[in-house]
Amino acid sequence: MAVTAVGACSGEGSDPNAPVTINMALGGAANDYTPDDDNVIATTLGDAIGAQVVHQHSPEDLAASLAAGDAPDIFRVDRNQLQRFVEQGLVLDLSDYQDQLGDYVDFVGEETAGRGVIDGKLSAITRYQNNVNGVTYWIRQDWLDNLGLETPTTLEEFREVLRAFTEDDPDGNGQNDTYGLTGAAPDPLFRPLWGSFGTPGPGTIYLDESGELRSGYEDEGVADAIAYIADLQTSGYVDPDSYSLSSMEARDRGFQGGAGVMAQSWTAVKKQEAEELAVAANPDAEWVQLDLFPTADGSDGVIPVKADAVFFALPATLAGDDTKVEKIIELINYVSTEEGNRLVLYGVEGTHYELGADGRIEPLPAMAEEGGYFFVYQLVGRDELPYLEVKFPDQQRYFERAHDQPVVTDYQSFITSPDGFNQSEADRFSEEQLVSFLTGATAPSEYPAFVDSLKSQFGYDAFVEAAATQLDDLGVRS
């Protein structure tokens, strides 16, 4: 009797026919969405691979939940986290399954797939690399018109516009209650400015035109850029709260008429929800994008774009559970195929979209109505531009304008900290010092001394060296 009971129990646990449940937590914005478990995307995905696919929010403390063994079956990590989790044996080694990941590798490309390798082991899948820019300065066209000013196209004109926005009462309410510039400082508030001084900005790790690896801290233009920004700050043209605001708070201030220029992504200003907010706050405001300003010698300015370093890993506790791991692999492959990728991008054919004659996606009304949550299943990412064109036809000119700015890829997010370099101490030091330069509290002439102590005292030299080796290993520099 007892024997049969035990037998029945163990039989149940390893029943190959029992449906496998895959809990995935893709994190980021997906944490803000909680679609029904039986939504059409999840069920269609599940039917395609023969498993149940469940969207979850990322655990509050991922490390603890991995240690406790109750982590999701696929979870999001950045590269530093991935490295640490691999060191601690918390992440499943996918090397044995490498051969089965064909569709995924075809979709993201071999080089991108290789970025999930840590210490020679395939430890995570990497999201499709787009590296597109979304951030630009946005300016109040109606304020320019009120003051009879032209759209600024150089750094000098930009400064003059910020001055006028601060001092000349651009909203005509008779009160001194406006600033030129607002945003989360130092980044992204000043991100569009560095490039006009020939650098993507301090803290970036990038390849210059000749393919040489460079650290933004050591670029010649940084000191000049600092002097320019500090002048804006000490002249009172920058919202003094910038350093204590989040990007969204700053945007709302802009919408409410507190400042005439802000550094924002097009999504934060022109997506439908944002547009509605802007109109509700101030129906007369007309926000338009600014191009990057050219450098002193007339060449194009550039804006840094962080290399998309989003990884999805599996917990080590899945080792041995081949049925489940294989289902997860199937899922990864499926969303990499044209059919599967279309499903998680656009929904179900016939319901959410129709396929045009030339293979174009023609959205149906249901896509706009229900499509808000589809992205939480985009496990391998997406090709950004065609996606945006289908999803945001009304915003096309805004994202194209942002994408059209000359960019430099910043690989900093791909570098894992070497021994002898304490990331958080160095970050603390450079953040504090940079802010001190940018607000004019420290003179720009002190800048070289700051870089020296960052390198010697905080081991940033070791970091740059490690960056060179790691980017070579990842095949970025070849």
Next chain:
Amino acid sequence: MSAETTLADSEQRVAATKQPPGRNRKKARGRNRLWAHIYRYRVLYLLMAPALAYVLVYKYGPLYGLLVAFKDYNLGLGILDSPWADPWYSHFAAFVTSPYAGQLIRNTLVISVYKLVFGTVAAIGVALLFNECRVRWFRRWVQTLSYMPHFLSWVVVYGVAVALLSQSTGYLNTFFRQTFGDTVPFLTSTEWFRTVLVTSDIWKDIGWGAIIYLAAMVGINPELYEAARMDGAGRVRQIWHITLPGIRNVIILLLVLKLGGILDAGFDQVFIFLNPLVLSVGDIIDTWVYRVGLVDLNYSVAAAAGLFKSIIGLVLMVTVNRMARRWDGQVW
């Protein structure tokens, strides 16, 4: 009292006759007495059992986690299987040799001492005001309102602080700008940051902190006040000579207890108020531990820093408690 003594005596005699003679006799007798004592007050001990269990399970049990401070903790291996740190103090060294250790300890102590001193004085002051207030309905309302903020989270308080103090949109600064044409960077300048921390902390907890002092004041014998009035003492004299001495022990007791947490400058509050402009005066041990220990998964360093704090707190508390015996205000 006498019955108790005889009972205990008789039990001792019984125990003595049962025990074999020798060195253990005295010890065994003590043990028996303890058990007899527990048995005698078994109902009271039973009542205490849940609290005792709570302390054991949630306070003493987790102490074994301190091992993490001496190990290279690996989440995958768990606490016991992780290798020992080499040398054993390496994680303590990581904290002490941090380029910011001095600044962190200084900031922590300064913010903490400010909060302790001004917070105590303010709470006593408010308690005195409540105590002197003779209009009972008014006093009850104000008292209730005054400890409401205690239940707000720091996120909410920060929201209030921004609405009031923000340099570009805050009410106070808007008033300053319109009146004097100038603004004060309350939240983003090194001169003001600690003041804002301490003031908002006092604002939040002033009513709550006053409760204990007020309770102590209520316990003062009213005859003392009557006698003082007969001798012609006014309100202020009565406060100085009766009320304050009457609650002296409570003041000392609370100070001793709070000194144990002198290296806790209030993580929640500082973390929320902190911004890059005020790191040099606002970064405290706990925010460092959060960044280096928890965000970067160096749990061993976090545990070492926590232990370091606790040991200093313990030493301080024991020392001050010794001193407090002089005024009869000791905790134990």
